[in-house]
Amino acid sequence: MNHSSNAGGGVSYAYFRSAIVATAGKSFQEGEQVFITYGNQSNDRLLQFYGFVEEDNPNDTFVICNAVSKIRRQGIPGADFTSPRLQWLQAQRKRRDAEEIVFTSRGLAPASAAALRALVASDDEFESRQAGGQDALGQPLGGSSELLIRQVALSLAEDELSSSEGAADSSEEATADSSLTAALIHQFWHQKRKVLMKAISRLRQGVERLET
Numbered sequence: 001m002n003h004s005s006n007a008g009g010g011v012s013y014a015y016f017r018s019a020i021v022a023t024a025g026k027s028f029q030e031g032e033q034v035f036i037t038y039g040n041q042s043n044d045r046l047l048q049f050y051g052f053v054e055e056d057n058p059n060d061t062f063v064i065c066n067a068v069s070k071i072r073r074q075g076i077p078g079a080d081f082t083s084p085r086l087q088w089l090q091a092q093r094k095r096r097d098a099e100e101i102v103f104t105s106r107g108l109a110p111a112s113a114a115a116l117r118a119l120v121a122s123d124d125e126f127e128s129r130q131a132g133g134q135d136a137l138g139q140p141l142g143g144s145s146e147l148l149i150r151q152v153a154l155s156l157a158e159d160e161l162s163s164s165e166g167a168a169d170s171s172e173e174a175t176a177d178s179s180l181t182a183a184l185i186h187q188f189w190h191q192k193r194k195v196l197m198k199a200i201s202r203l204r205q206g207v208e209r210l211e212t
Contacts, residue, residue, distance in 0.1 A: 001034060002035055003038040003050065004035035004036075006058075007035040007036050008025025008026055009024040009034070010022075011036055038050065041057075042057070042059055043060045043188060047184065053184060053187045053188045053191055056194070062199065064103075064156060064157075071116075071156065076120065085118055089119075106198075107153075112153070113138075117145070120152070121137070122145070125141055146210060147210040154204060158200060
């Protein structure tokens with residue numbers, strides 16, 4: 001059965017019946033295609049494990065690797081990149097993704113917002129929250145700090161979108177190729193750009209709200 005993130009159904013094994021049971025989650029008309037969900041999967045995982053890309057996937061993300069290093073090079077007023085803060089980040093997140101910033105169609109992913117808060121928080125804010133782990137930085141900081149977080153994330157996302165124009169051109173060229181692989185590459189990249197553009201829109205709204 002095919003996947004849809006919006007499907008309410010799924011597949012499970014009924015142990016005492018020795019049967020695999022599919023549940024639809026809602027009523028369907030005769031002849032209507034029934035979907036199940038494979039779980040909250042990004043398009044990265046859907047493509048890697050199932051070989052397809054879902055249009056407007058609500059669980060899709062746009063990941064910028066080495067984002068913390070990029071932010072550091074840009075020079076953020078008030079940001080603290082000293083070892084204690086970076087070590088704290090690495091301890092709270094998997095070491096391999098400690099430098100990643102993740103965007104969703106709703107804006108900045110919560111874990112990434114917490115990571116940026118760890119970098120821009122005042123000493124008092126950081127010390128009062130670090131004992132509570134990453135969850136303690138899941139809540140907004142003071143107004144000026146929270147505005148800075150949104151501005152940094154917005155700048156990072158806009159730079160990424162601008163630099164992706166060349167990749168988008170390559171993706172368009174791939175569309176001319178009739179192969180399934182080329183079509184999937186184009187679809188995948190198109191969906192990623194949509195996620196990033198939606199995130200930018202939401203971040204701009206957040207910045208405007210905090211500036212007023």
